[in-house]
Amino acid sequence: MASKNLFLLAGDGIGPEAMAEVKKLIAAMNGKLDSGFVTDEGLVGGSAYDAHGAAISDADMAKAIAADAVLFGAVGGPKWDKVAYEVRPEAGLLRLRKDMELFANLRPAICYPALAASSSLKQEVVEGLDILIVRELTGGVYFGEPKEIIDLGNGQKRGIDTQVYDTFEIERISGIAFELARTRRNHVTSMEKRNVMKSGVLWNEVVTQTHKAKFSDVKLDHMLADAGGMQLVRWPKQFDVIVTDNLFGDMLSDVAAMLTGSLGMLPSASLGAPDVKTKKRKALYEPVHGSAPDIAGKGIANPIAMIASFAMCLRYSFAMVAEADKLEAAIAAVLDDGLRTKDIMSEGMTEVGTTQMGDAIIAKF
């Protein structure tokens, strides 16, 4: 079996602790199933800045591009709050997204049945929730130029960012959303602010055309992004797949994640275009949660989002669908058994640390 090259970027805060559980899992899979994973590790975020003065080194960047998949932990922390904008921890993640051309960010918002009661929303509103946010990840206001602060004199400065979208960018991200919808409940909701933004007008137009040309079997709705935020809070089950731009996707996927009451549990996948020859997509998998510096190093972080991100990696990068299903089932089973890390602890459950949670999932796998 051909070897599968994984590049691990654990990052800062709880990133390394969560990644350690995935490393155990990979070792177990290589031992038990002869899965053939080969891993290498690099630095990203504050820890890369401390080592090389950049949020990711060129050498690690090259390894990320060459790998079959990148597993990413989390970046940032108060230690690096004052470093220059260009080398702040987030710059490492943004460079990975841009240089690997990971334009499609898949963020499932799933409510684990065992956790439905812990949402701030009423149980009937979130129970059984399963939506997928498809966020454009390499365009929009994140990367458009000019992006600068100008000194106007007289104590006045001007901060500028530019939102830019081209037809092809909207076409390819909506194509992915429609394809994924076909494997789900066949319904896409596209969100923008066409009533205020020209990029929103173009977004709406191109999604509509792409739908008509290639995906007319899928149900398509359009919603203004502010109304979309409202509807996510009011009745999230009305959605199946949501497709939206980089900034709206950032906001809306965070709101959606919080609805589920399962924030520490949610994975994400960032995918590039298929290679013309090998058909393989570049890919990076990361938990939705951040680096949580306040609980780092205490052995109490929840590793489930990182492990679930590895399940997405099995599914999307290696077509190991059975194994991905099995790993997701193992996570659900451990929760059903009442095991909880501190962040999701509730009365009558058994509180465990990071490694115990990882071990329990591996044991069920």
Next chain:
Amino acid sequence: MASKNLFLLAGDGIGPEAMAEVKKLIAAMNGKLDSGFVTDEGLVGGSAYDAHGAAISDADMAKAIAADAVLFGAVGGPKWDKVAYEVRPEAGLLRLRKDMELFANLRPAICYPALAASSSLKQEVVEGLDILIVRELTGGVYFGEPKEIIDLGNGQKRGIDTQVYDTFEIERISGIAFELARTRRNHVTSMEKRNVMKSGVLWNEVVTQTHKAKFSDVKLDHMLADAGGMQLVRWPKQFDVIVTDNLFGDMLSDVAAMLTGSLGMLPSASLGAPDVKTKKRKALYEPVHGSAPDIAGKGIANPIAMIASFAMCLRYSFAMVAEADKLEAAIAAVLDDGLRTKDIMSEGMTEVGTTQMGDAIIAKF
């Protein structure tokens, strides 16, 4: 008593029905209290387009600028979905905001006790909620140039919008937020995406400076806007005043409004700078809800948000604080009596139409 000039722009959909209730209220106040309100009316949105081919005429724009306050209903509807971008219904509202220089949008998110159970969030999460979102309204990506769609040839187009903020704009909006916080729980949370946007870096810097220079008695926190969206859903009561830019404010205030379960009830005020001579601020008051074309003309729309917007007008434009308090109390009392329009109807309550709801509030006032 000097006359108080109100310019009424009822707009489209349920706007005119909701405005009719405010007109009755104004007549009652002029009769009973000799309040001296003088009203004039104009067209905005789709109805202005139908009449003059523009979303607001220059003549009505001049009247809005000259008035002591503008009361605004709602704009838009499927009838105008295909009209050109420059004359779409929203353009009327955007022109009013820009030409009247209404840079400060105050959006209270209050959970009426009688309606706490109707939120999609758990009752304990929203009961007693009272937050105020202060949204910048004349800058950012709404108005920055370039804002255009360029034809690149080869079937490719490029949509561009520009986010721009100058120091003085951030200074004046955060100044309003700090001042309002002093009249409330003395706590401001500023939200931006400084980890991705240069305008966010400047926003953060200027809010921090303004705080240090003039408002250091107020508690100030900074939060990334995506995390802010999450925290609004998780535990909204952690907030008092939130200050943020035009686009984030659009999204976050809609999410906050939906949390309360009282969307049809929420008012807003949009204020300009005080005139150097008269010290009066230009002002426009409008409900947070939209034009709801699906229920327009049926006599079932909820007029409370429009009436509560008029209460804000009494408070901010005419310093009629006692009357504003009394009007807000009348709204709460009618809800406590069990009167409900269709949108907020629940078991055991009494369903009433638009005019009955208006009459009941006026009777309690």
